[in-house]
Amino acid sequence: MGIRRVLQRELRRIVHEPRYLVILTAGIVFTFVFFASMTKEGQPKRLPVAVVDMDGSYLSRRICHELDATPGVHVSAVYNNHTEARKAMQRGEIFAFYEIPSGTYNTLLQFRAPHFVLYVNSAYMLAGTLSYKQLATMGMLAGAAVQREVYRKKGYTEEQIMGLIQPVEYDTRTIGNPWINYGNYLMTTLIPAVIAFIAVMHTAYIIARERQKKTLRSWLRKAGGNVLKALIGKLLPYTCWYILLCLTANLIMFGFMGFPMEGSWMLMTVNTILLIVASQCVGAFIACCIPDPPLTMGISAIYSAMSFSLSGFSFPVESMPTFFTSFSWLYPIRHYFLNYSDIAIFGNGFLHCWPRFCALLAFGILPIAGSMMLAWQMRQQQADSTDSTQQRRPQAL
């Protein structure tokens, strides 16, 4: 059978020149280790914040201490004026600061409300939001502490006090990520996205390399001239390898690292397999259609570079302009991500996922189209070469 001969040829190649497979695998492992160790703590801890203490009183010092005791932030400096603090914020040394104006303690003693200002640097998305959240909560609690003291003196019960201080509260349940772990949110989509990215590029590369080394013909001859068989035989080892890598990554994330997995493992495995195969289909299509090897790599890079954004795990695709919402369907990782959120977050079954499975399967049309394209190119080339030999023959004569 044609496929087996191509497969043997490709395996021999891999054994002889394993360089790129090793480099890319190392790249995937590196990326995994990088993100796992970076987001180990779940959320950034000990964010530096500051206090501008213009009051210098007992109260302002106590606020400093309480800020330092707030989880997630630590007071890295106390400044005397606003300009110094602003500059420190511009230098990126602190992410937020409280400004305590002079005369605060006196105001409080006069039973008037002192005025605190909280400045937050939101150019740093995560750090700004988190430090804001912590400092605002601390501010609310500080206010509540003052209120509570007053009510205690007035003889209210604790329950009444809570009712007065906080009449309504939220009980937030974050589905699919109960600890609001950034690593969980990030890695579950980013790692498969990186593997899919590499699968597209590598597939495009190995086909472009046949063109570059002018071994296209000998490759197709092994498959008996059937381009589709030649493609399958050639890509099969890589398919298996990348599926193995992606499944291992998922196993580590959902198994050992304990990221929530509500649904069935089998659906997730199918999802992973389809992601890799669909990505390879895209890579094969690009490489088959574009006759120039460097251009092939350029186009597949341009295509793949947008996959992280258009998967929609960072900024929701639904909130992008309408064109990109439809455009994102051209990316296997988008379907993977939607399936992932169905399976792992909500525990949905096959009934919810099948449209996306079908969409991923539909990427299978691409290599068929690509192989037809390649066959046509080969025929064209043959015709050209016979033309030129026919033209040359009279001259030779």
Add this chain to the structure above:
Amino acid sequence: MINTLKDIWMVLSIEVRRVFSDRMVLLIFFLAPLLYPLIFCFIYHNENVENMSVAIVDESPSEDSRRFIYKLNSTPELSVDFRCNTLDEAKRLMRDHKARAIFYFPKDYSSKLASLQTARIVVFSDMSSFYFYKAALTGGNSVLIDEMHTIELQRYEQAGLSPTEASIQMQPVIFENVTSFNPSGGYGSFFLPVLLILVIHQTLFLGICILCGDANENRHAMILIPPHLRTKSVHRVIFGRSLCYLIIYTPLCILDLWFIPRWFGLPQLGNLYTILGFLLPFILAVIFFGMTIGNLMVRQKITPMLCFVFFSVVLFFLTGMVWPQSSMPRFWLFFSYLFPSTPGVQGFVKIASMGGNLEIVRHEYMTLWFQAATYFVTACVVTYWKNNKRHRRSQQIHRQHQRITAMTNR
């Protein structure tokens, strides 16, 4: 001196010709820095999640809950699209991705409010994207604070306090929030300045690596360089080439980092001269970094595309814009300073988004000059070593060839 300039000029003109005759390099040098900023600016044009659909389960229909729901609907972030009778129904909507959050008012909501206790609202949020959670949180919190004031005021009046007394009781301390540098908290304003610098970094780096790979594949690229420059005065070659890339990238940088942010309304507080002054060491550092890596590692023209492109994601996280540098593990912090993108992004964001000047970004600026100097030396060493190796090999081949011809002649 004149000789040096002449040599540099010669290398420069050769390099310009090489860049413009290579389709792949043209694609990377010109198309990518023009295309990506535009595409990504369009993608993130809507900075925030707006009118996210929310399901409401109200098990204690009352004036209080209705007022709360009404306020939720009027926030820009949320839109109450579904009113469900049971929690299961709402959860089903969430499972179908129709509702991204659920606000559930339990049976005792109004009775607790009436008996002056703390009433509880349960919020379920879809965590598939942090932005759904953020929208639910921002919209929900603004309503919560507003609603708390309304209820508190009622309660104090019931307790017999005068309105002024009540207002002091309610807010013993007044907190004001000032969100600086990205007031809407938009994703685009945060992400795009980082992306713009990364695009410049990655395209320039890749282009140079590809040119190195090309020189390695095609011998004639080497022959173009005059023999006296191949080993001894290698720094002139490095200078000449970098001048070529610098000339190409200066207009691109002005377009990408000055005009595009203006057209798309991204934060732009820095001035042009500060930005250009800051970018000079950045571009130089990237060029020399590219030459070092390119000469050291790249053997084939298409390898860089295959091996380095996916690395952009890692670089993005190494910049410290997402995961702050203060919380980064020590090792990754040092590792991040191997790449010019880290100080480049940090510095550019501080200038463009936060209105800093060169004094504010002194740390990044000095780091970039230091990187540029270090990578210049490494680029010289690597190029010298490589040319020397090649020179020796060609001499060897030449000698063998002579020996063979001598033998055959004999």
